[in-house]
Structures are given as structure tokens and as C-alpha cells.
Amino acid sequence: MTDSTLQDVRQILQQGDRQAALSLVDQILSAAPSAEGWTLAAEIVEAEADKIKCLDQALALDPNYEPARKMYSALGKLPPPRRAQPAPAAASRPDESQADEPRVISRVGEQTVYEEGIYEMLWDCKYCGTTKLLGKTHKFCPVCGAQQDASWRYFPSDEEKIAVKDHVYVGADKVCPACNSLVAGNAEFCGRCGAPQTAAAEVKRQASREAAGGQKFEREDLVARQMAETYGPPKTKVKPSRPKWVPFVIGAVVLGVIAFALFAIFAKREQTGYVTAFNWERTINIERFSAVAGSGLCSVMPADAYSVSRSYEQVGSRQVPDGEDCSMRQVDLGDGTFRQERVCVPRYRSEPVYDYVCSYMVNRWGYSRSANASGAREQTPAWPDPRLNTSTAGGCTSTFPSLGCERESGRDERYMITLKTGEDDTYQCDIPFEVWNDLPVEASFKFKVSIVGNRPDCGSLERQN
Ligand SMILES: [Zn+2]
Ligand SMILES: [Zn+2]
Known part of the structure; x- marks a missing residue:
């Protein structure tokens, strides 16, 4: 229709x-x-x-x-940007072999761990020297019949990985306390000697290992690992360390600097001075109704704006999800298999945000000038004449002012005494009008002065006579 x-x-x-x-x-x-x-x-x-x-x-x-x-x-104008096409699905998955969505093992914070698959650990027969036997399939050496030693298991390289189909996990293998046979994790009795397995210890699992996204896993070096387990990790050169007292000296210097800064800010000394002069100062602040330039998002532009020019431009940016950064991890399950995991955190990219921005003029009251009067105590304090402009062509009512109109926007008054010390230093302090008005000439005060900057603390004034 x-x-x-x-x-x-x-x-x-x-x-x-x-x-x-x-x-x-x-x-x-x-x-x-x-x-x-x-x-x-x-x-x-x-x-x-x-x-x-x-x-x-x-x-x-x-x-x-x-x-x-x-x-x-x-029309000779730049149209606003096109809406971005939805980003193609994350193309940065390091392993694309699996078509269906992998199982999620855990989500902690932003990190998600996916299961990539379950694979056979490898092991070497320490009796006949046969290598790369399968941890799950070969519980006994197919060449010499010796039983698998779980501590001789190791991770294969990516090319050697053999998947375990329909893996049912019953826990890590155990070692029979009576005959040292390898027993399934859920077995109640030893298959060889019949001993109950309630007190049996689990086999030791190999430490997990990780590879950054896109990197391959090499075959774990069983001999090197056994050497390290027997003789300790290979020694690395120890860097000559700084002498132990260096941090203490640095700390002491820093503390000293802080203490000195605090001292400089707060330290004061006592002074005594006589009043040598009385002054007053009165100010009227004056606002003027004028045209003021403004700019900002057009959606929040003041209703009375005029001379508006609009432009479509970048006003900020936002973080949008942009795929994931992933690494691979292999975790020994202890039953002759390991689980390959993909550990991913989301990646973000910054995308510009566009909006209409307006530049405009508005008529507003704003500070323009002040009228001042000042004098000594002999002249009675009086307010200055502000000489407000209240007669423009457009009129100056408070509801409908026109450009150039003026109005008062607050008054200030100060009453000051000048203090002179025996060392001929002079200081000036503001004091309340009542005190100022009744104070005799030559009145004497005790007060504090900051050591750095030599400023009087007028709150500490204390009359002496
Ligand atoms: Zn063998
Ligand atoms: Zn046994």
C-alpha cells in the first residue's frame, strides 16, 4: 500500500x-x-x-x-558513512580441523577454555627400548610384554597425535600398593593380585604445557625430563644482583625528600607586628548579555541557538569485539591420555563513532567587568557606581534582555590591615569589618608566617595590647 x-x-x-x-x-x-x-x-x-x-x-x-x-x-555534501557490514565470523581460529562447536570446559572472567580433543600420551618401554607406545591402548609393551611405567609417559608432537574415540574418563590410573601393577582409576581390586585399591595412589601426571596460537607442539623430550627430575633443572647463570643496601638507601632518600617537602609546606615561625595602615576595597561584579559561540552534539544543542552550522564527524570511539586470541594447552589426564584445550580471550578493536556536531551562537549572561572602590580608613567605605548599561535599542528587562545589557552579579568587600615587624617586614591581612573599624592605630599582633614563601597566616592573629 x-x-x-x-x-x-x-x-x-x-x-x-x-x-x-x-x-x-x-x-x-x-x-x-x-x-x-x-x-x-x-x-x-x-x-x-x-x-x-x-x-x-x-x-x-x-x-x-x-x-x-x-x-x-x-548537493555537494559528504553523506554520512555507510553502516559497516557485519564482520565475517572470527577467522583467527588456530585449529580449523573441527567443524562443530567445541565443548566449553570453563569460563573464568573473559577467558574461555574449549576442549579440542582427547589424545593418547606416548610412553617408552624401559626394558626393551621400544619408543612411542600408546598410553591408553598399550598398557603392556607389545614387543617384550613389560608393564607400562606411567612416569615414562610424554606428550607427542602434533604430527604424532592419535585421537581417542569415545573416551570415557574414570580418573587417573593408580598403582597397586601390593604388586605395583598399573590399575584403572575406577578399579576396586588389582587385576593381577586381587589386592583392594582403596589405599592406592594415583600415578603422577606430567606438567601441562602451552603453545601460543599458530605454534606447533614438539614431542616432549622424555630423556631430558628424566635427567631434570633426577639431577635438578639445568643451571642458568645467576645475574650479579645489586647489593642489598641499595634499596634501603633509595628508600631513605625518598623519605627525606618527602619529609622536607612537608616541612616546607607547613613549617611556620612566629612574628610580632604593629598595625601601620587600614585599607578597604569594595567590588561589584558586572555581567553583560552577549553572543557566545558554542559547539557540541546537535542532539543537545540549546533551543535558542542561532547561526547553526552542522557537520557529521567522529565524536569518539567504542570498543567492539573482534575475534579471539587463543593459545593451546595440553593437560595430562593421568589415564594414558591427555586433553588438548584451546584457551581464548576476546580481542577488541576501536571503532569510530560519528554524530552530528553543531557550531552555533547563543545569547547569554557572562562576566564582563567589575567596578571597584578602595581607600584608607579615613574615607568611609562606600560601594562604587557600577554604571550599568540598561538602555539598549532592544530594551533591558530582566526577562527579555538584548545584546549589550548589563546587570550586577554579586559584591565583594575586604578590610585589610598592614602589619610591620621589628625587622621592617610588612604583611597584609583581611579581617572582619567590626574588628577593623574599632582597632586602634599601633595595635600589636602576634602571628605566624610560613618559612617558605613568607606568607602570613591571618587565622593566627593574636592581639598583644
Ligand atoms: Zn618392551
Ligand atoms: Zn596388585
Whole structure:
């Protein structure tokens, strides 16, 4: 229905009745707004600013609507950016061998651990020297019949990995306390000697290992590991360390600097001085109604703004998910198999955020100047004449001021005494009017002065006579 009605608008427009076309498209848009409808409206209205408004509406509904974008460019303006196509699914998975969604083992914070698969550990027969036997399948050496020693298990390289189909995990293998046989994790009695397995210890698992995304796992070096287990880890050169007293000296110096800074800020000495002068100062602050430039998001522009210019620009950025960073981990399950895990944290990229930004003028009251009066105590303190401008061409009522009008915006008054010390130093302090007004000349005060900066602490004034 909407289509046929927009078609009606086009017909009316071809007949030359612009007004009728405009009122019909207005009806349609208020009932069912569409990018196509707003673009048609942009064709009908005449003023360029109105055309842009219609096109903005169209592109707000569909940023990729081509006719509106073309018309925008034809007006010599840059259309707002297209909406980004949804990003293709994360293409950074280091291992693409698995088509179906892998099982999630854990989610902690932002980190997700996926199960990639269960594989056979390898082991070497220490009696006949056969290598790369399968941890799950070969509980006994197929060459000499010796039983598998779980401590001779090791991780294979990526090329040697053999998956365990339909793996049922019953816990790590145990070692029979009576005959040292390898026993399944859920067995209650030893298969060889029949001893109960309640007190049996689990075999020792090999330490997990990790590889960064895209890197391969090499075969674990069983001999090197056994050497390390027997003789300790290979020795690395020890860096000559700093003498132990260095941190203490640095700490002492830092503490000293802090203590000195505190001393400098707060240390004061006592002074005594006589009043040698009384002064007063009175100020009236004056505001003026003037045109002020402003800018900001058009959506929050003040209602009385004028001389507005709009632009579509970057106003910030936001973090959007952009795939994952993953590493691989292999975990010995203790039953002759290991689990390969993918450990992933989400990656983010910064994406610009665009919006309409307006520069404009508004008329506002703002500080403009102050009127001042000052004198010694002999002159009675009085307020200055602010000489406000209250007669502009547009009038200066408080509700409807016009540019150039002035008004008061607060008064300040200060009453000061000048103190002179025996060392001929002079200091000035503000004191309350009542005290200032009644104070005799030559009154004497004790007060504190900061050692750094030599500023009087006027709160510490203490009358001496
Ligand atoms: Zn063997
Ligand atoms: Zn046994």
C-alpha cells in the first residue's frame, strides 16, 4: 500500500502540483516512515537545508540507501558513512580441523577454555627400548610384554597425535600398593593380585604445557625430563644482583625528600607586628548579555541557538569485539591420555563513532567587568557606581534582555590591615569589618608566617595590647 501511495505522490509531482505532492508525502511519512519516502520528500522540498534534513532522515533509517546517498553527494555534501557490514565470523581460529562447536570446559572472567580433543600420551618401554607406545591402548609393551611405567609417559608432537574415540574418563590410573601393577582409576581390586585399591595412589601426571596460537607442539623430550627430575633443572647463570643496601638507601632518600617537602609546606615561625595602615576595597561584579559561540552534539544543542552550522564527524570511539586470541594447552589426564584445550580471550578493536556536531551562537549572561572602590580608613567605605548599561535599542528587562545589557552579579568587600615587624617586614591581612573599624592605630599582633614563601597566616592573629 505504501508503495502505491508513494507512486501516487510521483504522479502528482509529474503533473506539477508540488504543494499537493508535499502534503501527501507528509501524510505517508507520518504513518509509515521509509528511506524511499524521505528521499522522495527531499526531491519535492526546494530549500537545500530542507533537502538535507529529509536525506538525513532517510539515511537514519537506512544508511546504505543508495538513491539518498547519491542525492546527498549531488548537493555537494559528504553523506554520512555507510553502516559497516557485519564482520565475517572470527577467522583467527588456530585449529580449523573441527567443524562443530567445541565443548566449553570453563569460563573464568573473559577467558574461555574449549576442549579440542582427547589424545593418547606416548610412553617408552624401559626394558626393551621400544619408543612411542600408546598410553591408553598399550598398557603392556607389545614387543617384550613389560608393564607400562606411567612416569615414562610424554606428550607427542602434533604430527604424532592419535585421537581417542569415545573416551570415557574414570580418573587417573593408580598403582597397586601390593604388586605395583598399573590399575584403572575406577578399579576396586588389582587385576593381577586381587589386592583392594582403596589405599592406592594415583600415578603422577606430567606438567601441562602451552603453545601460543599458530605454534606447533614438539614431542616432549622424555630423556631430558628424566635427567631434570633426577639431577635438578639445568643451571642458568645467576645475574650479579645489586647489593642489598641499595634499596634501603633509595628508600631513605625518598623519605627525606618527602619529609622536607612537608616541612616546607607547613613549617611556620612566629612574628610580632604593629598595625601601620587600614585599607578597604569594595567590588561589584558586572555581567553583560552577549553572543557566545558554542559547539557540541546537535542532539543537545540549546533551543535558542542561532547561526547553526552542522557537520557529521567522529565524536569518539567504542570498543567492539573482534575475534579471539587463543593459545593451546595440553593437560595430562593421568589415564594414558591427555586433553588438548584451546584457551581464548576476546580481542577488541576501536571503532569510530560519528554524530552530528553543531557550531552555533547563543545569547547569554557572562562576566564582563567589575567596578571597584578602595581607600584608607579615613574615607568611609562606600560601594562604587557600577554604571550599568540598561538602555539598549532592544530594551533591558530582566526577562527579555538584548545584546549589550548589563546587570550586577554579586559584591565583594575586604578590610585589610598592614602589619610591620621589628625587622621592617610588612604583611597584609583581611579581617572582619567590626574588628577593623574599632582597632586602634599601633595595635600589636602576634602571628605566624610560613618559612617558605613568607606568607602570613591571618587565622593566627593574636592581639598583644
Ligand atoms: Zn618392551
Ligand atoms: Zn596388585
